[in-house]
Amino acid sequence: MANTLPHDNVIPFRDSDKSKKEQVAEMFDSIAPRYDLMNRFLSARIDVSWRKKAIRLLGKDKPAHILDIATGTGDMAIMAAKLIDPQQITGIDISAKMLEFGRKKVEKEGLGDKIQLHLGDSETINFADNTFDGGMVAFGVRNFEHLEKGLSEIMRVLKPGAQLVILEFSKPRQPVRSLYNFYMNVLAPQVARLFRQNKKAYQYLKESADAFPERNELVGILNKTGYSDTRFQSLSLGICCIYTGRKPL
Numbered sequence: 001m002a003n004t005l006p007h008d009n010v011i012p013f014r015d016s017d018k019s020k021k022e023q024v025a026e027m028f029d030s031i032a033p034r035y036d037l038m039n040r041f042l043s044a045r046i047d048v049s050w051r052k053k054a055i056r057l058l059g060k061d062k063p064a065h066i067l068d069i070a071t072g073t074g075d076m077a078i079m080a081a082k083l084i085d086p087q088q089i090t091g092i093d094i095s096a097k098m099l100e101f102g103r104k105k106v107e108k109e110g111l112g113d114k115i116q117l118h119l120g121d122s123e124t125i126n127f128a129d130n131t132f133d134g135g136m137v138a139f140g141v142r143n144f145e146h147l148e149k150g151l152s153e154i155m156r157v158l159k160p161g162a163q164l165v166i167l168e169f170s171k172p173r174q175p176v177r178s179l180y181n182f183y184m185n186v187l188a189p190q191v192a193r194l195f196r197q198n199k200k201a202y203q204y205l206k207e208s209a210d211a212f213p214e215r216n217e218l219v220g221i222l223n224k225t226g227y228s229d230t231r232f233q234s235l236s237l238g239i240c241c242i243y244t245g246r247k248p249l
Contacts, residue, residue: 005147005221010211012204020145021094021121027201028072028095035098036073050235051079051138054167054242059084061163063134066090069122069154070140074102077115080136090132092120122150130159138167142212151225158247164227165244170214172238218243 011020012027031038055076058066064087068077071091080089093099099117106115120126122137122144135154144150154164213221215232218241222230227245234241 005213008144008146010204010208012200021123024143024145025094025096027204028093029097031201032073032095032097032101035101036075046236047240050167050240050242051076052083053233053235054136054138054165055080055083057242057244058134058136058163058165061134063132063162064088065131065133067092067125067127067132067135067154067157069125069135069137069150070094070143071102071117072098072138072140074099074105074115074117076136076138077102077117078105078109078111081109081111081114086133087114089115090127091115091117092122092125093117094119094121123153125153125157127157129156131157132162133159134162135164136166137164139169141166141168142208147213148221148225151222151227155226155247160247160249163244163246164222165242166218167240167242168212168214168218169209170234170238170241171210215241219245 008020012023016023018026028035058080062084066077066080066086066089068074068080068089068091071077071093072095074091077089077091080086091099091102093102096119099119102117106112106117118126122140123146135158137154141147141150151164158164212218215234219230219232222243222245226248228248230243230245232241232243
């Protein structure tokens, strides 16, 4: 049984008796209609360059079939289809509403024959061992109910030698960190309110990012769960990191 980490216990709604997994699904269902707009506005579109860097790292392996975990509205899947042109991308997410918007985007882009989005849980992935040539997770691992279990399950469905690429927020170093804290604690929740979004959702995203293991700590967890060739790359003064690891041959 995987260990429970501090971030595993950070939940969106403290007054709810539902599991973290259920709460996260409910939260993303509630913010799905404006999720993409909020992401681009709050990040000033910097997240687009982050995503491209992560996808290009994965693309060096020329994976034919990619698993996109916590696919949300399909941003990473669509971008990967255009940038590295794999044969197939399978996206899974626990939010039915996010997937609903994602499928519309996929069809609008004319990628319905290449991208398939399914309701699915990172801890019980409904595919056989050694199915995928690569895996990617953008801003999703901090929402796993049990991080180590989720990472182990992803490795199970990857082929030997396949790479997992994770894109996730991290806490920048001083002096940037003071500005980052103001932005995440004060500005982002207020902007979310202006967009008629769920303010609690954005507070949760900040709290989960604060509690989430980062840099060498997350690399250590990847090692513990069996990944090899693990490393991280810091982006934009440490606001975000790309983590990579491989399923051993």
